[in-house]
Amino acid sequence: MDSHRLIAFVTALFLAILIVLWSSSGSSKVSPFVYKAVAVFSGDSAVTGTVVFEQSSASAPVIITGDLKSLDPLSSRGFHIHQFGDATNGCMSAGSHFNPFNKKHGAPTAVERHVGDLGNIQSDKTGAAQFTLTDNLISLNGPLSIVGRAVVLHAVADDLGLGGNAESLKTGNAGARAACGVIGIAEFR
Ligand SMILES: [Cu+2]
Numbered sequence: 001m002d003s004h005r006l007i008a009f010v011t012a013l014f015l016a017i018l019i020v021l022w023s024s025s026g027s028s029k030v031s032p033f034v035y036k037a038v039a040v041f042s043g044d045s046a047v048t049g050t051v052v053f054e055q056s057s058a059s060a061p062v063i064i065t066g067d068l069k070s071l072d073p074l075s076s077r078g079f080h081i082h083q084f085g086d087a088t089n090g091c092m093s094a095g096s097h098f099n100p101f102n103k104k105h106g107a108p109t110a111v112e113r114h115v116g117d118l119g120n121i122q123s124d125k126t127g128a129a130q131f132t133l134t135d136n137l138i139s140l141n142g143p144l145s146i147v148g149r150a151v152v153l154h155a156v157a158d159d160l161g162l163g164g165n166a167e168s169l170k171t172g173n174a175g176a177r178a179a180c181g182v183i184g185i186a187e188f189r
C-alpha cells in the first residue's frame with residue numbers, strides 16, 4: 001500500500017468512527033420518558049384552547065394547565081380523560097372515560113373513580129377558563145399513561161358520581177362532549 005492509499009484509508013476509517021460516535025450520542029439523548037404532553041381542543045361547540053400536561057418523574061403527580069375560551073360564562077363543566085385518542089367521529093370516537101381498573105365514576109379526590117376522572121373546571125364571566133390541576137393517578141408514562149388518549153370538556157357539570165342514578169356512576173351526567181383534544185407528546189424545554 002503506497003502512502004496515498006494509506007492516508008485515504010486512515011481518513012475513511014476516522015470518518016466512519018466519527019459517524020458511529022455521532023449517531024450513537026444523538027440517539028442516547030432521546031429520552032423515552034415523557035415530561036410534557038399537549039392537547040389542542042376542537043369540537044361541536046365554539047370552545048377552543050390548549051391543555052398542557054407535565055410530569056417531572058415517574059412517581060410525580062401530573063400538573064395540568066388549561067387555557068380554554070368560548071365556554072358559557074360562570075359555568076362548571078365536566079373534564080375527563082377518555083379512553084381513545086380517536087377523533088375520526090369528533091369527540092364521540094374518544095370512547096368512555098379511561099377506566100383501566102374497572103371502577104365506578106367519581107370525583108378526582110375519591111378512592112372510587114375512573115383514572116380519567118378529573119372533575120370540573122370553572123369558566124369566568126367572559127367564558128374563559130384558565131386553570132391548574134394536579135392529579136396523582138394519571139401519568140404520562142407507564143400503564144396509566146394518558147398519552148395517545150383524549151381529554152374531553154363536557155357541556156354541563158359532572159355530578160362526581162353523587163347524582164343518585166346509574167348514569168352518575170358511569171359519566172357523572174356531564175352531558176354532551178363540547179370539545180376535545182388528542183393528547184400528544186410535546187417538546188420539553
Ligand atoms: Cu367525559
Ligand SMILES: [Zn+2]
Binds near residue numbers: 080116
Ligand atoms: Zn368517569
